[in-house]
Structure formats: structure tokens, C-alpha cells
Amino acid sequence: MRVECTSKMTVVMGATGLNGACAAASTSMLAAYALPLALPVVTTDHDEELDLPEQMRIRLDKRKRLADQGRDPYPVALPITHTIAAVRSEFPELEIDTQTSAIVGIAGRVMFVRNTGKLCFATLRAGDGTEIQAMLSLANVGQDSLDQWKALVDLGDHVFVEGEVITSKRGELSVLANSWAMAAKSLRPLPVAHKPMNDDSRIRQRYLDLIMRPEARQMAQTRITVVSQVRKSLESRGYFEIETPMLQTMHGGATARPFITTSNAFDMQLFLRIAPELFLKRAVVGGMERVFEINRNFRNEGADSTHSPEFAMLEFYQAYADYIQMAHTTRELIQEAAFAVFGSHVATHIDGTQLDLSGEWPMVSLYGSLSEAVGEQITPQTPRERLIELANAVEIEVGSTWVNGKIVEELFEHHVIERFGGRPTFVIDFPVDTSPLTRDHRSQDGKVEKWDLYINGYEQATGYSELVDPVVQRERLIEQAALGARGDVEAMKLDEDFLRALEHGMPPSGGVGVGIDRLLMTLTGLGIRETILFPLVKPEQA
RNA sequence: GGGUCGCUAGCUCAAUGGUUAGAGCUGCGGACUUUUAAUCCGUAGGUUCCGGGUUCGAGCCCCGGGCGACCCA
Numbered sequence: 001m002r003v004e005c006t007s008k009m010t011v012v013m014g015a016t017g018l019n020g021a022c023a024a025a026s027t028s029m030l031a032a033y034a035l036p037l038a039l040p041v042v043t044t045d046h047d048e049e050l051d052l053p054e055q056m057r058i059r060l061d062k063r064k065r066l067a068d069q070g071r072d073p074y075p076v077a078l079p080i081t082h083t084i085a086a087v088r089s090e091f092p093e094l095e096i097d098t099q100t101s102a103i104v105g106i107a108g109r110v111m112f113v114r115n116t117g118k119l120c121f122a123t124l125r126a127g128d129g130t131e132i133q134a135m136l137s138l139a140n141v142g143q144d145s146l147d148q149w150k151a152l153v154d155l156g157d158h159v160f161v162e163g164e165v166i167t168s169k170r171g172e173l174s175v176l177a178n179s180w181a182m183a184a185k186s187l188r189p190l191p192v193a194h195k196p197m198n199d200d201s202r203i204r205q206r207y208l209d210l211i212m213r214p215e216a217r218q219m220a221q222t223r224i225t226v227v228s229q230v231r232k233s234l235e236s237r238g239y240f241e242i243e244t245p246m247l248q249t250m251h252g253g254a255t256a257r258p259f260i261t262t263s264n265a266f267d268m269q270l271f272l273r274i275a276p277e278l279f280l281k282r283a284v285v286g287g288m289e290r291v292f293e294i295n296r297n298f299r300n301e302g303a304d305s306t307h308s309p310e311f312a313m314l315e316f317y318q319a320y321a322d323y324i325q326m327a328h329t330t331r332e333l334i335q336e337a338a339f340a341v342f343g344s345h346v347a348t349h350i351d352g353t354q355l356d357l358s359g360e361w362p363m364v365s366l367y368g369s370l371s372e373a374v375g376e377q378i379t380p381q382t383p384r385e386r387l388i389e390l391a392n393a394v395e396i397e398v399g400s401t402w403v404n405g406k407i408v409e410e411l412f413e414h415h416v417i418e419r420f421g422g423r424p425t426f427v428i429d430f431p432v433d434t435s436p437l438t439r440d441h442r443s444q445d446g447k448v449e450k451w452d453l454y455i456n457g458y459e460q461a462t463g464y465s466e467l468v469d470p471v472v473q474r475e476r477l478i479e480q481a482a483l484g485a486r487g488d489v490e491a492m493k494l495d496e497d498f499l500r501a502l503e504h505g506m507p508p509s510g511g512v513g514v515g516i517d518r519l520l521m522t523l524t525g526l527g528i529r530e531t532i533l534f535p536l537v538k539p540e541q542a
Numbered sequence: 543g544g545g546u547c548g549c550u551a552g553c554u555c556a557a558u559g560g561u562u563a564g565a566g567c568u569g570c571g572g573a574c575u576u577u578u579a580a581u582c583c584g585u586a587g588g589u590u591c592c593g594g595g596u597u598c599g600a601g602c603c604c605c606g607g608g609c610g611a612c613c614c615a
Contacts (some may be wrong), residue, residue, distance in 0.1 A: 053551085053552060054552080054570085055552050059569095059571065095543080097576090112577090114577040118577070119574090121578080137576095170577075189553075191553045192554055192568070195554040195567080197553075198549095198554085200549090200610050200611085203610090372549035395615080537610095540591085
């Protein structure tokens with residue numbers, strides 16, 4: 001008891017534990033447990049334990065009684081011989097009421113309990129969702145052990161069971177225990193298994209979501225599969241994965257507001273990156289001709305069902321490729337990811353709807369499709385006054401810092417995107433004044449070689465023929481700086497080191513950015529907060 | 543940014559401005575050696591998100607704040 005108590009204090013409280021201070025420690029420990037979820041703060045008196053929810057008090061008491069009876073509630077090691085999945089696969093289809101004489105040691109979380117007088121049942125579940133039944137009979141474990149099981153094991157506890165693999169009289173594959181041990185005592189009750197938790201709790205306490213809901217485990221697994229496949233797909237095409245700075249002295253590579261932080265040691269302002277683009281291009285300048293990065297970007301703006309302040313982004317760059325070649329590669333990456341998850345290029349969402357990602361994807365021109373939608377020719381030369389009239393006609397409020405291209409893009413989003421009907425579509429050839437890092441179109445004035453990929457009505461990826469002319473790039477960034485001076489908080493900064501890299505010569509290159517969270521949304525049909533395991537949530541109390 | 547709705551026991555939810563805020567599951571005590579959301583008997587569990595206000599009386603009405611969902615921009 002003493003050893004267990006002091007070691008626990010070290011974990012929970014740091015170094016304040018003293019040998020023999022178990023009574024005090026127990027009270028302080030309650031405070032340590034209670035604070036994170038804002039339960040009543042336990043102060044000095046041991047009696048204030050009564051302020052905790054009843055069920056938690058009872059479980060804390062069981063934890064203590066386990067220790068008192070020589071059962072460590074949190075043992076360091078257990079003689080496990082099989083995973084639950086291994087037992088299931090080793091004994092796939094036993095007849096009802098079979099004895100195998102195979103002795104195994106297994107562990108899992110208790111998800112279901114049925115305690116009767118002399119024979120107890122429990123369903124144990126492993127983290128992968130596989131389950132097996134444990135049975136404890138008076139005849140096999142004896143009166144004391146059975147009584148302790150009934151008194152001290154709750155739903156949600158991790159337990160170890162050692163015994164024979166059998167099937168019950170109902171045919172359930174089971175381990176008939178010779179002995180049992182607590183693997184980890186749970187101090188809080190699980191949610192009701194048969195009612196869905198509300199969305200807020202599911203996201204704030206994702207660990208409970210993962211325990212209770214197979215779909216949550218499935219989502220986590222799908223993300224793992226997709227990210228892994230994207231890496232394989234790129235590596236098989238000769239790309240190398242590199243890591244570029246998250247903390248930057250100057251943010252760039254996108255138009256967005258950054259998070260700002262400070263370095264104490266350098267006594268200077270730093271930015272969390274809004275995109276890795278400018279560093280990946282530096283790598284291309286250095287001769288890394290096919291590079292990619294999958295990592296987090298941070299943008300200091302609101303959250304909704306398609307936006308998160310931090311989100312995972314894939315960017316990849318290929319020397320001597322242009323934006324059309326990059327579009328093909330992007331389509332293949334997404335199709336290969338879909339195949340890895342579904343074994344098909346057709347994604348099947350949880351609600352059963354299917355999204356066909358197969359075959360070639362159409363390419364439509366931004367200006368052409370917009371012209372068709374509004375019934376008049378729109379070009380980069382269309383006067384600003386006319387663009388504003390068209391915007392006002394559909395109640396788009398034109399911001400004071402908007403350049404013409406921005407108005408065109410807003411008109412496009414308003415008029416055209418729905419016409420794609422969710423089908424993957426590359427929208428090509430964007431306005432030059434909203435794309436400062438993109439090469440001028442090889443044949444069309446006022447446009448750049450850029451595409452956006454729309455799937456299911458939202459932007460899934462973007463690709464460029466990269467601007468590599470350092471003189472033009474400098475002009476573009478100076479224009480951005482001027483926008484910034486006029487109050488556009490999202491305008492790009494003049495990054496002299498990036499320009500210096502370009503001045504050393506960057507080969508003609510294609511580049512792509514793919515939102516990983518959005519790719520998961522595309523494949524699963526879920527909102528962005530479901531594709532991210534632990535999305536940012538505001539604290540429950542101010 | 544605007545609007546609508548919501549926040550009550552560990553969880554999921556009830557409750558015309560009017561008795562002591564209820565139910566199911568969970569928990570606790572008891573019965574049961576084949577249970578699958580077991581069944582049966584008994585029982586406990588509450589800062590009604592927070593702070594003001596109106597009222598003889600507020601979970602409910604009013605004001606402010608917090609958190610969330612949905613819709614609109």
C-alpha cells in the first residue's frame with residue numbers, strides 16, 4: 001500500500017509525496033483528479049471527498065480496497081499470452097459448449113458485466129474493438145476471488161483473465177477464468193452504451209468516443225490508412241519527405257492571418273506557419289527535385305464545418321513538371337487513397353452515399369465557366385465597375401481591399417460550384433492578382449497557371465506551375481506588401497531570403513497543396529471536427 | 543457578424559411560473575452456475591451552465607455572460 005501510494009503521487013503530483021503520508025496523499029490526489037474537469041475543488045479536509053460524484057467516490061474506494069486485499073489496481077506488468085484478436089482467430093468456429101484445454105492470459109476493458117450468484121460474465125474489449133467473453137465460476141476461482149470480482153470490478157476497468165478457452169452454452173467464445181487481476185482501475189463511469197453521446201462530449205472527450213463508438217475507431221483508422229497511402233504513393237514516384245519550419249521568423253506561402261508567438265531566448269516575434277511552400281521551394285532550389293511534406297499549418301481564423309485553425313496539409317513539388325502534370329498526379333494520389341480505404345475508386349460514406357472518384361476528372365476554366373453562368377463574357381480585362389455590379393446583384397459585399405481577381409473568385413464560388421454536382425472538378429487558370437506565387441499563363445493575359453480541385457462543393461486541393469522568375473516574384477510580393485499597407489491583414493510579406501533563393505535559380509516546377517483533413521471529409525462524408533482526432537475546443541469554463 | 547435552438551443526476555432525456563425537480567441506464571444492497579441493453583426486490587444520486595433581475599413563488603419569464611448545434615452573410 002505504501003509503495004503504491006507514494007509511486008502514484010509521484011505520477012500525479014510531482015515530487016511532493018512523502019513516505020507514510022498516504023492519508024493526506026489520498027485527499028490531494030482527489031484534487032489532482034478533480035481539477036481538470038472542474039469538479040468541486042478538494043481542499044484540505046479528507047471529508048471533502050464527499051463533494052465528488054457518488055460513483056467516483058465508490059470507485060476510488062474500490063481502488064483502495066483492491067490494494068488493501070493485495071491486488072494492485074495498476075500493476076506494471078501482466079502475464080498476457082494472447083491478444084483477444086489472436087484468441088478469436090485461433091478458435092474461429094467452436095461448437096456450443098466446447099472445452100479446448102487451451103490456457104490463455106488475456107486483457108481488455110470491461111464493456112459488459114453480468115454477475116449472477118456463482119457464475120459471472122464480462123465482455124472484454126481490446127483497443128482494436130475485438131471482444132471476448134470472460135467467465136468466472138465459483139468452482140474455478142473460489143469464493144474469495146469471485147466475491148472480489150463482483151465487488152471490485154466495474155464497467156470500464158481493464159482486467160486480466162487467465163483460463164481455458166471455451167464456448168458457453170449460448171456458443172459465445174469465452175475464457176473460463178482460473179484467476180483474474182485488475183489491469184487498470186477506472187475511476188469514472190462509462191457513458192451509457194445504448195444512447196449516443198452528444199456531439200460536444202464526443203469531441204471534448206474523444207477517448208470516450210473511441211471507447212464507445214466503432215465509427216470513431218473506424219475514422220481514426222481511415223485517417224491512418226490515408227496518410228500512410230499518400231506517403232507510399234509519393235515515395236513510389238520518387239518523392240522524398242522533408243520537414244520544414246513550423247516556427248518562422250516571417251510567415252508566407254499563403255494569404256492568411258498567422259498565429260503569433262515569442263521566442264524568449266531570441267527576444268523576438270515568431271509566427272506559426274500558414275504554409276510550408278516557401279521552404280519547400282528553397283529545397284527545390286537546393287536540388288531536391290521531388291519533395292513533399294505532410295504536416296500542420298496554422299491559420300488564425302474561425303472554425304466551421306470545413307475549417308480548423310490547425311489543419312494537416314500535404315504539399316509536394318516536382319521540378320520540370322507543370323500544373324497539368326501535377327493535376328494528374330493529384331488525381332492519382334486521391335484515387336489511390338480511396339482504393340486503400342475502400343478497395344475501389346468509389347468512396348462509400350457512413351450514411352451509405354457513394355462518391356465516384358474514378359476515371360479522369362473534368363477540367364473547366366474559371367473565367368469560361370463563370371462567363372457561361374452569368375451569361376456574359378468575363379475576362380481579366382473586364383472593368384472593375386462591372387465586376388462590382390455583378391457582385392452586388394447577388395449580394396456579395398465587395399471588401400475595400402479586394403482586388404479584381406478576388407471579386408471574380410467570389411462570383412465563381414457563388415455561381416459555378418454547385419453546377420459541378422459534387423463531382424471532382426479541376427478549375428483552371430486563375431486571376432493573376434490573387435496568386436502571387438504562380439507563374440503567368442503561357443498564352444493568356446491576366447491569368448496564371450493555377451488550378452483548384454473541387455470535390456463535394458469545397459476546395460480540396462490547389463496546384464500551380466510555380467513562379468520561378470525572381471524578378472517577377474519580387475514585383476508580386478511588393479504588390480502584396482502594398483496591399484498589406486492598405487490594411488489587408490492577409491497579404492503576403494516580402495521574404496528577402498526566399499527571393500535570394502529564387503535568384504540562385506529554381507528549375508521550372510509544379511507544386512500542389514492537398515488538405516488532408518478535407519481529403520478525409522471527402523472520403524468519409526464527415527465534418528472536419530470528426531476527421532481530426534482532437535480538434536481545438538474552447539475550455540468548458542472561462 | 544446576424545438569427546434560431548440547446549445546456550437539468552455519471553450518461554441519455556422528462557418536468558402549464560405553484561408540493562420535496564422525475565425516468566431509463568449506470569451505481570449501491572439483496573436473489574440467481576449460461577448471461578448478451580439479463581430478470582426480480584430494495585435503494586441512493588442534483589451548484590437545473592454562470593451572474594443579476596421580476597415575482598408571494600423561477601429549471602421555466604427578463605437582462606448580461608459562457609459553451610455548443612444549425613441556418614444566414
